[in-house]
Amino acid sequence: MTKSLLARQAPLADTAYQLTVLTQAEAAGAQLPAFAHRLRESGLLPLQPTKLGVMQINVGKMCNQVCKHCHVDAGPDRTEIMTRETMQLCLDALAQTAIPVVDLTGGAPEMNPDFRWLVEQISALGRQIIVRCNLTIIVANPKYHDLPAFFARHRVRVVSSLPHFAAGRTDAQRGDGVFGRSIRALKMLNEVGYGVEGSGLTLDLVYNPAGAFMPGSQVGLEREFKQRLGREHGVVFNNLLTITNLPVSRFLEYLLESGNYESYMQKLVAAYNPVAAANVMCRSTLSIGWDGQLYDCDFNQMLELPVASPVRHIRDFHETTLAGRAIVINQHCYGCTAGAGSSCGGTTT
Amino acid sequence: MSTYYNPADLAKFGNITEWQPEMGNKFFAYYAEVFKEGALTEREKALIALAVAHAVQCPYCIDAYTTDSLQKGADEAQMMEAVHVAAAIKGGAALVHGVQMMNKAKELSM
Ligand code: SF4
Ligand code: SF4
Numbered sequence: 001m002t003k004s005l006l007a008r009q010a011p012l013a014d015t016a017y018q019l020t021v022l023t024q025a026e027a028a029g030a031q032l033p034a035f036a037h038r039l040r041e042s043g044l045l046p047l048q049p050t051k052l053g054v055m056q057i058n059v060g061k062m063c064n065q066v067c068k069h070c071h072v073d074a075g076p077d078r079t080e081i082m083t084r085e086t087m088q089l090c091l092d093a094l095a096q097t098a099i100p101v102v103d104l105t106g107g108a109p110e111m112n113p114d115f116r117w118l119v120e121q122i123s124a125l126g127r128q129i130i131v132r133c134n135l136t137i138i139v140a141n142p143k144y145h146d147l148p149a150f151f152a153r154h155r156v157r158v159v160s161s162l163p164h165f166a167a168g169r170t171d172a173q174r175g176d177g178v179f180g181r182s183i184r185a186l187k188m189l190n191e192v193g194y195g196v197e198g199s200g201l202t203l204d205l206v207y208n209p210a211g212a213f214m215p216g217s218q219v220g221l222e223r224e225f226k227q228r229l230g231r232e233h234g235v236v237f238n239n240l241l242t243i244t245n246l247p248v249s250r251f252l253e254y255l256l257e258s259g260n261y262e263s264y265m266q267k268l269v270a271a272y273n274p275v276a277a278a279n280v281m282c283r284s285t286l287s288i289g290w291d292g293q294l295y296d297c298d299f300n301q302m303l304e305l306p307v308a309s310p311v312r313h314i315r316d317f318h319e320t321t322l323a324g325r326a327i328v329i330n331q332h333c334y335g336c337t338a339g340a341g342s343s344c345g346g347t348t349t
Numbered sequence: 350m351s352t353y354y355n356p357a358d359l360a361k362f363g364n365i366t367e368w369q370p371e372m373g374n375k376f377f378a379y380y381a382e383v384f385k386e387g388a389l390t391e392r393e394k395a396l397i398a399l400a401v402a403h404a405v406q407c408p409y410c411i412d413a414y415t416t417d418s419l420q421k422g423a424d425e426a427q428m429m430e431a432v433h434v435a436a437a438i439k440g441g442a443a444l445v446h447g448v449q450m451m452n453k454a455k456e457l458s459m
Contacts, residue, residue: 166424209419216421220391224422266360 002066002175004075005250012253013073015304021256022247022331032265035333042274046326052319053284056103056344057082057090058298059115060290063107064140067161067174069208071248071302074107082290084114086314089292091121093317103285103344105132105298110147123154130157132344136178138185148192157202158194159241159344160186163210165228173210186235195237203236206346208243212260214267214339215242218347241346244268246299246335268334276341279348282327288314296327298344305330359409392421399428400435 005013012018039045061078063070094102102122109115109131122129131151138147151158160182164170167179174182186195186203193199205225209215222240229235245251247265255261282296292314295301309325311318341348366373384394395417402410418428 164422164424166426169424207422211419213416213420217386217391220386221422223390224392270360 002068002250004066004077005073005253007075007077010253012249012256015302018248018252018303019305019330021252032269032331035329035331038269038272038334038337039277039329042277044274044277047280047283047329048326049323050283052097052099052286052323054101054103054281054286054344055090055094055099056105056285056287056298057087057118058105058287058289058301059087059107059109059112059118061107062111063134064111064137065108065134065175065178067250068254069173069210069245069251071246071251071299072107073249073302078107080290081112082114082292084117086290086292087114087118087121089314089317090288091118091125093314094122094125094127096317097319099127099286101128101130103130103132105344108134108137110137110144116150119150119154119156128157129154130159133158133160135160135162135182135185138188139181145188148189148194151189152192152194152201155201157204158189159204159206161206161208162186162225163206163208165225165232169210173208183233183235186229186233186237190236195235197236202238204239204241205237206241206243208245212255212258212264214244214271215342218242218340239346241344242340242342243344243346244335244338244342246332248299248302248332265331265334268338271338272334273337273339273341273349275349276339276347277337279341279343280327280333280336281343281345281348282336285344286322294322299332299335300328303330303332354408356412359412362409390421392418392423395421396423396427396431400431403432403435404439 012021036045039047058072060081061072061074062076062081063072063074063078064076066075104115104118106112110133112118119129119131133147138144161174162170162182163173170179170182171177189203190196192201194201195203207215207221207225215221218240221242225240226237229237247255247261252261255264282300285297287295287297287301289295289301294307294309294312294314295305296307305328306312307322307325308328309322311321336342336348363377366377384391384398389397395414398410399414399418402414415428418431
């Protein structure tokens with residue numbers, strides 16, 4: 001199994017070094033124009049928030065998996081975990097607003113000891129909850145076997161990564177045996193009604209390419225996934241969300257080590273789509289780190305690029321002050337604006 | 350440059366319109382239309398293109414349609430089966446002419 005960049009003490013574990021790589025290549029090759037330049041041409045600079053629709057809380061970097069492409073650099077060795085006190089600050093902020101959706105991510109969010117408590121509290125505030133569940137956590141330990149039932153009780157929308165319907169391509173990205181365990185978990189979710197028509201319980205799958213290429217058509221892939229997972233495994237789900245891998249953390253390492261970095265960036269730049277740029281998710285999302293720091297998105301969080309606002313911590317949350325900020329951008333943003341666009345909710349155009 | 354094929358040239362394919370815009374543009378418009386989802390899915394078309402790329406042994410096309418097949422969600426097994434289809438047709442096309450050879454040999458023989 002791969003280890004986290006941090007555990008390996010790899011140079012890319014340092015976010016300042018990641019940013020140097022991202023911006024140096026820009027200086028070296030005229031083919032990679034600055035993202036800010038492209039946004040200016042599209043009339044989108046400074047990039048400003050629209051309506052705050054999602055509070056995305058990263059409850060910690062601990063994960064039972066160590067996927068090769070992980071932009072969080074998550075793994076079993078990562079001990080950064082959100083405390084219940086910080087969760088309470090998130091809930092206090094949430095209660096002041098009408099933000100309709102709370103998106104819980106990690107790591108494996110379920111590994112946070114206060115995860116269920118947090119879900120119950122958000123549920124009590126009447127907000128829609130999304131859990132980014134990596135599937136294998138459900139079968140990792142008996143204490144997680146009842147997660148599907150727990151999710152169903154709170155009508156949580158489950159969003160899970162499954163990069164391919166072929167075992168080999170999934171395991172290449174997420175680790176040996178992950179496909180088989182993911183299928184077992186999907187069946188457990190189906191058993192309580194997730195993905196089943198008429199149940200009202202939503203199970204979405206996330207497709208992100210297992211390599212240095214962009215995702216194809218979301219509609220076409222969804223049809224293919226439905227056919228193959230249905231026919232070969234008897235698994236059902238609602239929507240497939242295609243997500244482009246951003247050159248951050250372990251995916252950046254993969255690009256550099258495989259010699260694909262430059263051509264991948266060129267592909268993203270060439271596929272720049274102004275409509276996708278206008279719809280980037282950071283305009284309607286607030287991302288909160290395990291320690292309560294605020295970011296424009298989970299990628300900026302992992303690059304340690306905090307919000308450019310006097311309000312930088314959830315304890316100081318103030319919706320209108322934050323609404324006046326300019327979103328912090330860099331070269332990795334090309335991943336959100338390529339082709340049909342990419343966000344935590346799939347394509348954006 | 351010391352080889353006939355340079356991978357960087359693939360990205361310059363569009364430049365062929367510079368010397369003959371009308372025909373070039375018509376070709377690319379047609380090309381784009383062909384690869385849109387129709388009676389066949391985009392993935393099926395990518396796999397056909399991949400097979401043809403091998404039959405015509407065009408390195409640019411192999412590069413482009415390996416990437417495209419992956420992007421459209423094909424896996425290794427599907428891609429290799431597509432190449433086998435190309436190989437079977439090419440091999441079969443050679444072999445079926447064996448009948449012509451047999452006819453001719455019989456014609457010439459006592
Ligand atoms: S991609 Fe998700 S499941 Fe994989 S290591 Fe990262 S956080 Fe864990
Ligand atoms: S990477 Fe983050 S900040 Fe950049 S465009 Fe995407 S969502 Fe916005």
